[in-house]
Amino acid sequence: MILGAVVLAAACGPKPSAQVEKVEICTEVGDYGLLVDAIEITVANPRSLKGLTAADFDLVNNTSGAFIDAATGKPAEAYAEDGIVLSRKKNVLRIEATPFGKDGRMEGFFKRVPWELHCAADSALNVKPEQVSAQHIAVLDDCINGEFSFGGLTHEYMLHLPKDANGNVIKNVPLLVWQIGGGEYNKDMMTVATANRCLVSLAKEGVPCAALVFALANPNYSYSASLYPEKIELIDRNNALQMAFIDTLIADGTVDGTKLFCAGASSGGGCTMRFMMQFAGRFKAAIPCCAMDPIVPIHQVEEKYPGQYADDVEKVWRGDCVYKWNGTDMALSPMDIDAFVKLPMFFVHAETDRTCKVASTYAYTEARKRLGAQDDKMLIYSDEDLVRWGVAPMMAHFSWVPLLDDYSDGSPMDWLVKQL
Secondary structure, three states: OOOHHHHHHHHHHHOOOEEEEEEEEEEEOOEEEEEEEEEEEOOHHHHHOOOHHHHHHEEEEEOOOOOOOOOOOEEEOOOOOOOOEEEEEEOEEEEEEEEEEEEOOOEEEEEEEOEEEEEOOOOHHEEOOOHHHHHEEEEEEHOEEEEEEEEEEEEEEEEEOEEEEOEOOOOOOEEEEEEEOOOOOOOHHHHHOOOOOOOHHHHHHOOOOEEEEEEOOOOOOOHHHHHHHHHHHHHHHHHHHHHHHHHHHHHHOOEEEEEEEEEEEEEHHHHHHHHHHHHHOOOEEEEEEOOOOOOOOOOOOOOOOOOOOHHHHHHHHEEEEEEEOOOOOOOEEEEHHHHHHHHEEEEEEEOOOOOOOOOOHHHHHHHHHHHHHOEEEEEEEOOOHHHOOOOOOHHHHHHHHHHOOOOOOOHHHHHOOOOO
16 A cells, blocks of 8 residues: 555656657758758657647747748848647657758858757757757658769769659659759769759659759869860760660659650759750750850850850751760760750749859740740749749849749749649
8 A cells, every 4th residue: 555655656746857868850851951840859758748838849040041031031030930839659759840941040151050949848858959860851761862874974863753642652753853053063962962952842742753863973064164075075974874864764664754854953954955955855845944054155255246145056056066875985966956946945044143144044045946946935033033032132043942942823843744
């Protein structure tokens, strides 16, 4: 009887302080890096979690991760409302919140102030980023990672394949291949995959389309790369490798070879153009975004007369202008102009882009029109447009942010989805 009383007293005694065993975060790819969706705290004693409410928790330095607040046009501040929702399963406390930047709040362009989770009811449940032992990334965790070799090159890739309601991979789906920008050049695969929403954009919209990106590490990204035959040959060799890999996906029924799409930004926009110069007859549509100039020099030279860039591009396209794999090596060849102009392209750029000036997009569209293209579209963002997507005017090069976020009627991604 005395023993039972002791046990009852222990059970009804004060709630013990939490003893944290591990902290994990659930994240998603945002426009400017990873966003934290939830924090999961595992404790030794589930009783230490009883009675907790959302009001006991506060997140600090939790911003959208954007450079500026789309609503105010000013630098993004920590959320006034954290949007915290608690749930508990045995000894695991899950704290969901409005997604916030994993790297914390920005002060200027170079300093980051880390986020923190505070618990007023039990300081043992306070969390700082250095306590996180594991992170999960939506969509990317389900992607296939691998390497592929072709034409003397080997590159890593990441491939997202859509699944049905039972978790089974859907076969014979459309494919979007994304060409990386110079900022991702010579970086690890995870840096490439999280630099923007290229792998997750369609998946988050629930569109059953595969997405592919390769990590390229060759020194082929620079302004006026077209002046150096070895650089444009390397761009085309990289594209030939990607096409050879896509052919393996077609051969095994993973993707539909009649529904191939290509897009890319910055250097990747230029590579998209060269990819279509090589394989226009294989693709259904393409979206070159803020494209670089690997066809003729544009970005570090001034036009000698209005229309010179378009004249130069047209002249190149009418000659031997692209390297193609001939079975043993890359050989300079003419492109299939008929297939190239029949392939519809949706060009995207920002009017005040200072990294890759909008003149490249105007030149490409004009030169394609002269060759006979009739189905091209163009979207040029103003500074006001960019601010609505959290892009500061000084960062106008980031036109891939609204590109990959916007599925409204008539947008480039809406245009692509309607062709799936």
